[in-house]
C-alpha cells in the first residue's frame with residue numbers, strides 16, 4: 001500500500017514538488033499509525049506501528065519517512081552524545097536523509113552543509129576523495145553509508161581527516177560483515193556487484209576490524225559502539241533499531 005502510493009505520486013508529481021509536499025502528505029498518511037509503544041526521535045511522533053520495508057529488515061516512520069539508522073543517529077546527535085541543540089558547530093553531512101536534514105535545518109546556530117555526489121537538492125556535490133574545503137573546517141562530519149560506494153576509500157578517509165577539526169569527530173557507518181573486508185576491483189557490473197557486495201553500486205563489504213584499521217591508518221582515533229551500548233535497550237526498542245547496529249566514532 002505504502003509503496004503503491006509512493007510510486008503513484010512519483011509518477012504524477014515533479015520530484016521537487018513531491019519533496020515540498022512530503023511533510024503534509026506524511027502527516028495525513030500517518031494518522032492510523034499513531035498510538036503508543038514506539039517513538040520517532042526525529043519527528044517526535046508516538047506510534048503504535050511502523051511501515052515495514054525491505055521484507056521486514058527495516059521500519060520506516062510513517063510521519064517523517066525516517067529509517068532506523070537515522071533515528072539512531074538523531075538520538076546520538078541530540079539526546080545522548082553531542083547535545084547538538086546547544087552547539088554552534090560546523091557540520092558536514094554526506095548524503096543526508098531528508099527527515100534528518102529538515103530537522104538540522106531548524107538549528108540556525110549550526111553551520112550546516114549538506115553534500116551528495118549527484119543530488120541537486122544538496123548544498124554541494126563534493127567528490128569525497130577531493131573535497132574542496134580547507135583543512136580543519138568542520139567540528140562534526142556525518143558519513144553514513146557512503147564509503148562502501150567509493151573505490152579509493154583510503155583517499156576519502158584522508159580527506160575526512162584533513163577537513164575535520166582537531167578534536168572533531170566523523171560519525172561513520174557502512175554495512176559490515178563478519179571477518180575481513182571483501183572487495184575485488186574486477187567486479188564492476190551492476191549484477192555482479194549486487195551479487196557479491198549486496199547492492200549494485202557497492203564496491204565492497206567491510207569487515208568492522210578492517211574498517212577501523214583503515215581509519216586509524218590515516219590518523220583517526222576510533223571508538224565503535226553498537227546501538228544498545230549507545231542509547232540503551234529501552235530506547236533501542238522504542239525506536240525499533242536493531243541493537244547490533246554499529247556506529248564508528250573517528251576522532252582527529
Ligand SMILES: [Zn+2]
Nearest residue numbers: 040043061064
Ligand atoms: Zn518520524
